[in-house]
Amino acid sequence: MRLPMSHTPINKTIVGRQFANFRILRLLGRGGMAEVYYGWDVKLDRPVAIKVIDARYRNDPEYSQRFVNEARAMAAWHHPNIIPIFYADDEDGYSYYVMEYIHGLDLEQVISEYARRQELMPLADVIRIGRAAAQALDYAHRQGVIHRDVKPSNLLISAENRAVLTDFGIAMNVQLGTMGEVFGSPHYIAPEQARRSSQAVPQSDLYSLGVILYEMLVGARPFDDPSPTSLAVQHLTQEPPSPRWVNPDLSPAVEAVLVKALSKSPQDRYSSGKELIDALEAAISTPPETSPFIPAGAPVEAPAGMPLRKLSRTTVDQIVSEQLKILPPIMVEEISAKPGARSSLPSSPLALIGMGCGILLVVGILTSLVVFLKANLDKDVDQANALPRTLETQPAALPFNTWTPLPQRTSNPQSTSAIPSQTAGVAPTQAPSVVVQNTPTPAPAELPAPTATAPSGNDGDQFVMYYNDTSFYMKNLSGKDRSIYPIAFERLDKNGDPTNRFDGWRWGNIYSNFRDGYCLVMEVLDRSDYLDPPECRNRHLVIHRPPSNRDYIFWTKDKDSKEFRVLWDDAEVGLCSIKEEFCEVYLP
Numbered sequence: 001m002r003l004p005m006s007h008t009p010i011n012k013t014i015v016g017r018q019f020a021n022f023r024i025l026r027l028l029g030r031g032g033m034a035e036v037y038y039g040w041d042v043k044l045d046r047p048v049a050i051k052v053i054d055a056r057y058r059n060d061p062e063y064s065q066r067f068v069n070e071a072r073a074m075a076a077w078h079h080p081n082i083i084p085i086f087y088a089d090d091e092d093g094y095s096y097y098v099m100e101y102i103h104g105l106d107l108e109q110v111i112s113e114y115a116r117r118q119e120l121m122p123l124a125d126v127i128r129i130g131r132a133a134a135q136a137l138d139y140a141h142r143q144g145v146i147h148r149d150v151k152p153s154n155l156l157i158s159a160e161n162r163a164v165l166t167d168f169g170i171a172m173n174v175q176l177g178t179m180g181e182v183f184g185s186p187h188y189i190a191p192e193q194a195r196r197s198s199q200a201v202p203q204s205d206l207y208s209l210g211v212i213l214y215e216m217l218v219g220a221r222p223f224d225d226p227s228p229t230s231l232a233v234q235h236l237t238q239e240p241p242s243p244r245w246v247n248p249d250l251s252p253a254v255e256a257v258l259v260k261a262l263s264k265s266p267q268d269r270y271s272s273g274k275e276l277i278d279a280l281e282a283a284i285s286t287p288p289e290t291s292p293f294i295p296a297g298a299p300v301e302a303p304a305g306m307p308l309r310k311l312s313r314t315t316v317d318q319i320v321s322e323q324l325k326i327l328p329p330i331m332v333e334e335i336s337a338k339p340g341a342r343s344s345l346p347s348s349p350l351a352l353i354g355m356g357c358g359i360l361l362v363v364g365i366l367t368s369l370v371v372f373l374k375a376n377l378d379k380d381v382d383q384a385n386a387l388p389r390t391l392e393t394q395p396a397a398l399p400f401n402t403w404t405p406l407p408q409r410t411s412n413p414q415s416t417s418a419i420p421s422q423t424a425g426v427a428p429t430q431a432p433s434v435v436v437q438n439t440p441t442p443a444p445a446e447l448p449a450p451t452a453t454a455p456s457g458n459d460g461d462q463f464v465m466y467y468n469d470t471s472f473y474m475k476n477l478s479g480k481d482r483s484i485y486p487i488a489f490e491r492l493d494k495n496g497d498p499t500n501r502f503d504g505w506r507w508g509n510i511y512s513n514f515r516d517g518y519c520l521v522m523e524v525l526d527r528s529d530y531l532d533p534p535e536c537r538n539r540h541l542v543i544h545r546p547p548s549n550r551d552y553i554f555w556t557k558d559k560d561s562k563e564f565r566v567l568w569d570d571a572e573v574g575l576c577s578i579k580e581e582f583c584e585v586y587l588p
Contacts, residue, residue, distance in 0.1 A: 014052060016525070018042070019091045022050055022098050026543070030054070034067070036167075038101065041086075047101040048086065052094055064095055070168060071097040073145060081136035083156070083166040099166070103159050105320050107152035109538075111215060113319050119312035120247070126216045127281050129155065129316065132163035133209055134273025140168070141202040141272075148193065148200050150208035151185045152215070159324050161317040186231040187221050188212065191264050194232035203266035206276055210261030210269070213280065217254065218246045219309045222262065236264075247309070253283035460573075460586030465566075466535065467555045467581055470527040473536045475519045482587065484508035484520065488567040491554040499561065502552040507542045515541055524548050524556075531581075 014037065017024050021043040028036045028049065039050040053067050071088040075097075078084075088097035107129065114121050133155055140147060147154075147168055154167045186194075188211045190204035215221050222240030225231045240262050243255045257280045263269045270276035461478030476482060487504035507520050514520065519536035521543040546553060554564045557578055566574040566585045574585030 014094070019050070019094065019096060020087065020089055022048055022087070024050055026545070039098070041098075047103075049083075049099045049101045050096055051099065052096040067095050073143065074168060077139070077143065079136060079139045080162070081132045081164055082139065083164050102156045102164055102166075103324070104157045104162075105323055107155040107157060107163075107212070109323070110157060110316055110319055111152055113323070114312060115219065117312065117314075118309055119314070120219050120309045121216045122311055122313075122315055123217075123284050125316040126213065127277065127284065129157070129163045129216075130209065130213050130280065131273075131277045133165055133212070134206075134277045136165035136273075137202070137205045137209065138273045140165075141205070146200050146202060147205050147208075148197070149185055149188075150205050150212070151188045152212055155212075157316060157320055159320060161320070186228040186235075187223065189232065189235055190266070191236045192266060194235050201266050203269045203271075206269055206273055207262060207266075209273065209276065210258060213261065214240065214243060214258050217250060217258070218243050220246060249311070251283065251286065253286045254280065257283045460588050463585050463587060464535075465555075465576065465583045465585070466531055466533040467578075467583075468531045469556045470524050471530040471532070472522040472555045473519050473531065473533055474521075475535055475539075476514050476516050478516060478587070480516050482514045484514045486569045487514075487587075488570070489554045489564055490567065491558070491561050491564045493560055494562070496563075498565075500551050500554055502554050506544055506552075520544075522546065522553075524553070 014024050014035075015026060021041055023040045023042055024037045025040060026038050028038050030036070034054050035052050037050045037052065039048045040046075041048050053064065068088070071085060074082070075085040075088060083099050083102065086098045086100065090096075111121070133150070137147060137150065145168065147165070149167065150165075154165060156164045156166055158164065185208075188208040190200070190207035192199040192201070193204045211221060223231055223234040223238065225234065240259070243258050244250050244252065257276070260279075261269060261276055270279065461476075461480070461482060464475050464477060466473045466475075474487075484504045485508045487507075489502045490498035491500050493499050502522075518539045518541045521536065521540050523530050523543060523545050525545040525547045527548065555576075555578060562578055564576055564578060565572050566576065566583075568587050571588075573587055574583065576583035576585075
């Protein structure tokens with residue numbers, strides 16, 4: 001399930017644990033009554049989404065029963081547009097169920113991308129997504145369940161262009177009644193539900209779907225106010241702005257469908273999702289000259305300052321593909337260090353014997369390889385050790401892993417052909433040039449100025465780092481992809497000597513290609529107040545979460561350490577002040 005990265009304080013007793021076959025890796029999001037986590041099915045080797053009852057309701061028998069009923073009801077559902085349930089259980093006091101993880105975007109993200117482009121979603125996509133949501137709602141209504149929180153963020157668009165309705169977390173089973181406390185999302189709430197949650201009916205979900213259709217076709221929601229109470233009053237008392245006055249390209253027939261879908265009374269709306277989408281599709285295909293007139297009483301005032309948008313030529317599946325050029329954020333949790341984590345070692349004696357034999361075989365092969373390499377490299381290593389480790393030394397033949405620079409390249413940042421990019425896991429045959437920053441480069445307005453400086457002409461590929469005591473983010477601004485493996489960081493003591501080291505292979509073993517415009521992340525596992533800079537939000541390649549006692553955490557404040565340095569193939573390319581919490585380097 002592709003969701004925006006959440007840095008809501010997490011339940012520290014959950015992350016890193018394993019329930020049944022499902023390992024909990026990170027928090028995806030938190031609703032009013034439950035938390036959803038990204039997890040891994042260790043038996044079937046696939047990602048999953050795990051919904052866990054919120055701690056506030058864990059000792060509430062009524063809600064716990066409703067949570068179980070929700071899982072039981074949905075587990076029996078089979079519909080292509082409703083997220084399926086794989087498993088449900090109660091373990092150590094935690095009620096949870098496991099769902100399919102959707103690799104994609106939610107509709108809110110898609111709509112936001114069209115808004116950023118000042119465009120409207122193509123009509124064919126509006127119908128396709130709207131019909132998928134309508135079919136899912138009709139199916140749920142036939143099962144006696146009202147969703148009550150239909151909104152774009154609960155509609156997921158997968159990489160395969162499949163639209164899925166999720167989060168029935170506040171769904172009401174009509175036969176059981178309502179908890180009486182669920183309000184729903186104020187921008188999309190039906191008038192009767194805003195008045196009293198127990199008055200929600202199937203047409204309440206269809207009203208919310210009508211708001212979504214209005215937003216996709218017009219480019220704005222019918223009502224908008226920072227106050228949830230004011231929004232509820234608007235849904236109760238005001239007619240929505242005329243869609244055609246906001247988007248003159250809409251036909252009167254389309255406007256008539258939207259106005260009916262947003263009727264104040266449930267009886268005046270469409271009786272089913274299918275009826276609503278069939279009417280909208282017919283209206284869109286109706287020539288303007290045969291379209292009916294605008295219904296009497298429809299308001300004509302458009303939202304102030306609303307820009308006129310035209311239909312986009314970029315389809316939703318193209319939007320999703322563009323945003324998913326990389327894998328979704330990958331979490332690397334060091335769960336073996338967490339209390340209560342389950343061991344992945346085999347338990348039977350025969351399995352342990354087999355593992356031991358395998359390890360001995362691998363060790364033998366590696367030992368032979370080391371002996372062979374040592375025999376062939378001793379001469380070069382002896383020469384390297386005889387060289388002073390200074391920037392001025394430049395022999396004709398360079399062994400790898402020295403501190404000696406290559407001849408100076410031109411100052412053009414695009415001229416990088418002199419040093420080919422390294423393939424992950426392959427040692428370079430020559431040491432890269434050492435780039436030491438000298439000229440400060442302005443940081444983003446909300447961040448402190450960088451402490452490391454760039455050489456004349458900013459020679460090299462630009463990377464920036466944001467960090468605080470809980471998290472570290474490195475972003476690739478080079479304009480091209482780079483290997484992760486040669487990157488390393490070392491904390492320096494008061495004398496400038498390294499005290500610990502973090503190597504890029506900890507990221508690279510998961511995702512070796514440092515994509516342009518994306519971030520590598522470290523977040524301390526037992527902390528929650530992560531920095532989460534907007535420059536990296538939803539642009540993560542790999543998130544490594546070590547416990548706070550790991551000896552390679554290099555960027556946090558320490559009385560005996562004020563700086564850390566950035567290395568590229570063991571050559572220093574930047575020196576960063578820890579207290580500044582921002583640094584910029586240029587990699588060769």
